[in-house]
Amino acid sequence: MKLNIEGLLVYFPYDYIYPEQYSYMLELKRTLDAKGHGVLEMPSGTGKTISLLSLIVAYQKAFPLDVTKLIYCSRTVPEIEKVVEELRKLMEFYAKETGEVNNFLALALSSRKNLCIHPEVSSLRFGKEVDGKCHSLTASYIRAQRHSNPDQPVCRFYEEFDAVGRQVPLPAGIYNLDDLKDFGRRKGWCPYYLARYSILHANIVVYSYHYLLDPKIADLVSKELAKKSVVVFDEAHNIDNVCIDSMSVNITRRTLDRCQGNVETLQHTIQKIKDTDAAKLREEYRRLVEGLKEANIARETDVYLANPVLPDEILQEAVPGSIRTAEHFLGFLRRFLEYLKSRLRVHHVVQESAPQFLKDIFEKVCIDRKPLRFCAERLQSLLRTLEIADIADFSAVTLIANFATLVSTYSLGFTIIIEPFDDRTPTIANPVLHFSCMDPSIAIKPVFQRFQSVVITSGTLSPLDIYPKILDFRPVTMASFTMTLARTCLCPLIVGRGNDQVALSSKFETREDFAVIRNYGNLLLEMSAIVPDGIVAFFTSYVYMENIVASWYEQGILENIQRNKLIFIETQDAAETSMALEKYQEACENGRGAILLSVARGKVSEGIDFVHHFGRAVIMFGVPYVYTQSRILKARLEYLRDQFQIRENDFLTFDAMRHAAQCVGRAIRGKTDYGLMIFADKRYARADKRGKLPRWIQEHISDGSLNLTVDETVQLSKHFLRQMAQPFRQEDQLGLSLLTLEQLQSEDMLKKIAQIAHQA
């Protein structure tokens, strides 16, 4: 249908529309109009992606000069592919309605592992191996060597792409990962480099968070993307953790040992080059004197996305003289390495800030702040000069250099923690230096600064106001949308007591209590008897799940559950879990029914949807608080309190509840779907916890279902399931939660729709 969103003609590739989709588009349009940032929470399964795409594509077509590009970031590879497929659907609809040939170029970008078509390289299993092998075939000096030595193996796909691929732009169309590969095979071009090259002129780019948020990758891939782009972070409820992860570094003794090896290799190589080709080193020296002027010019003219690892100030200066020659730099690295080694020889936990660390290093080994800041750049330059083939081998020394640059650049927002041993195994020495980022805004700041509109959206972003705070930006729109329902297809229940009135909770004091474990077991057993097909149960942590499973086994609860359903359990091994997941789905599919025991914050809870019969009930055993004893977390909480005035408890609860919401939200993926959401912990009933659930879940929790016993839960569930099992047709929804164009245009409905968006 064709919609009129405040004067913008939007093609929507379906015959009907959900009211909340319309409302979402309104808010999105306002965000784009204001050229600002937005935070939008929309229930899962209400067609968020297609609404986003429809509106932004329409906007791009209407105002091609205002919005030149859409950068859509999602989290997992299947998500990325889904987005592209939806986009394809939209574009087909455009072509059908307007009769014009589509002139949009949209493509997905992923790592080499998913795009490589070189027969040898693509057969490698791990991403890092693929990257390394690819680099050893395509690096510039390798290709240069080929001129003198024709036996030098190179990648023919890259050669072909380099020879002709850049002249002709990728023809307009929608390219998913497989389409890119097909295209690459047909032309004999490397799909990965083709995609990387093509994102510069593509209208829509779909890739993963890391390409924008991880400075190491963003610098390579996304540096030159146009400023007038709209950036969308989908499934963004965890975005702060992604930011933090990309800026944090851990250094163990093993890292240092490998680094030592790297430095030796570099030494050898330098020696060799010196004997044969001293001119090369002199040339490098000259370049370094010139400094990083080039990069500086580029940034001034605003062609590049800022690299947080390479802050503005250092671009003004030349590389300091003390590390300009290769030998000096190596000596410098050695000293730094020795210093780190001495720091790891501690017997007690040390925590210090970056300035303290710098002061200490100056006192002990006379390393100044300035050369440290240039460490990463200097190393890159050296590696290029020395023509190192396999970069993957030098990951250790790169890590150390990055650490040096980061620690000397940021005085705030980072902390250094040195732990001599793991807390769980105090007898085994395993010293680790954690250099952890506590401020997610550092990594995302360049994105907010550079791009005119950044939209953060997810099914679970409550409470909305916390994201602008921790990411340090000022959004123009913040809205949470409810789910209009013709029938209440979700049933959140809070189970607070067992049948014997024992309070159910996963809190630390009662964690080992047999009464609680038994009651949890009873809950699962009873539910397994009444819920059809699949049940997914989440535990707060892996260790907790292991213990509970063991004691359920001893108490014979699992045997009884097996009478009703098969049991599959998530393990720490991803391959094993994948197998269990597939078997789980198979068991749901063939009608036998199954239970999946899984872990909140685990891979399953983040990336797998349990649509329809794959998840008729989700049981959340306990509140998934993060492990609070970790020093890194403590430091972060402190930082949040000092910098953003967020109380520790507020943040912990927020974090726990967003994961709980993620877990239970996995079961509902649409209005025709239905599922029970069982929160098995009495603490969920408290207002501070409940209030942090997304609105679309919160509004269905009735006061009567706040502190149920297991029996009451079973009764309510039975009732709910029976109701839901009745046939549900399109006509039932029409006019309420599903609208035709005419219905959408009526006054009443527009008034109702205005209430769906809940401005925060």
Add this chain to the structure above:
Amino acid sequence: MASLSEEVLLVVKKVRQRKQDGTLYLMAERIAWGPEGKDRFTVSHPYSDIRCQKISPDGKAKVQLQLVLHTGESTTFHFANESTALKDREAAKELLQQLLPKFKKKANKELEEKNRMLQEDPVLFQLYKDLVVSQVISAEEFWANRLGGLNNSEPAPYSNKQEVGISGAFLADIRPQTDGCNGLRYNLTTDIIESIFRTYPAVKQKYSENVPHSLTEKEFWTRFFQSHYFHRDRINTGTQDIFSECAKQDEKGLMSLVNKGVKNPLVDLLSLEDKTLDEGYGLKQALPSTSNTNKTVKESSNAAIIKRFNHHSAMVLAAGSRKNEVPADQASETSSTDGNSRDSDFFQPPVKKVKLQEAIEYEDLQRESKQKTVALNLKKSDRYAHGPVPLQSQKYTTSQDIINAVNCIQQEMAHYKPNLTQVMSSTAASSAIAALSPGGVLMQGGAQQAINQMVPSDIQGELKHLYVAAGELLRHFWSCFPVNTSFLEDKVIKMKSNLERFQMTKLSPFKEKLQRQYLGTNLTGHLEEMLQTAYGKFHIWQTRRMMRKT
């Protein structure tokens, strides 16, 4: 003796029946008794007729064995040989015990089958009522030719039955009971053993290796339950345990399952992440590789339980669906271009595409959800388009012919020019139209349309039954031709009388009833015609036979 071919399994002398001395014979298919000195049996029961056997209590003076038949009658044998009476009776009893179940199943199966057929097919049931219950033909005759067909096609309806899967909790169902003196008793049924074998092929292999030459069955299961294999901490299986190998095999099986990977890319956790952080970055530390060694015993046994549950569930699931696995594989192979190629790309996209499409589908947003159709898998599309190819294929027009014909007609119609000199006068035309309209002179036959309104529905129903019954009898009748055996001769004569009886007892009363209700139309005419044809045929056959005889 009745027939020499019968195998005699047991002969017991000095057995009394109705106060007469005689000899009891147990043969392959029946039990028989003949009085002393006579060469024929006065009592003879096929085993399939026997419902059960009863014996007199041990303390009683008379040593007797009673056979109860399905009909309710019973026959009692008295073992009168004083010295060996008890032994004789035991021997007879043992043998019967072995024989009866075999026949019982057969008999029951047949009965069940007949019952099922009657229940499932109302027409057949009506026919049965019409012909057998009213004693037009005997039940045996009725079934003779039906069950014959049935026995051949027997596997077909049976194989449709669903394979029974395995309960997920079958191991839990083996509840050990204490026997009072520091021991445990496990009750194993054949079902449970079957389940164990199907779920754990390794155990089955061990069983066939060891039982019965090195272990008795009982010993085997005792060891099974004692072994750590059955218990949860499998990690501790000693080397002397015969099941330690099973555990290893299970491990291997699990590994191969895991290594096979998953077909559905949406659940493949390995390829979920696009770009993992490099080693050393990030907050969450990768677990150090040393962690496995310093795990506590408890932790690793917990992990073993989890592993075991996953394996168990997977095996149970696989045992349930093992049968259909093969065709499924084939199907997927035909859809993929190259199943065994090294590069998984070649056959991944179809599954992936379908799954992705499923994932982005919003069925309620579409106007009408298209009917989900099952893809037709045609080996030869030709056959589908034309049906079975007939022997004289020339007679059939191919689709090309039809298209040509249509084209021809179209062309003709396009070039059609009315020949105005030879048209009918308008009055003639209108009278012709009137004659051809309903009610017109030429449309008298149109009155027949009303026959289903004229005749009340109960009569219609009755007529239908009569047709079915007559059809059945006639089928029997005509199936006797050509009459080339004496058996068929008998049958054809019998069928003729059956037909006559049918006409007398069923058709004539119906005809009278119709007349009573003044239904003018001759509804039974066709039926009578059919019967007359049959009689005619019979007469011809009979006269010929007479002529040949004379």
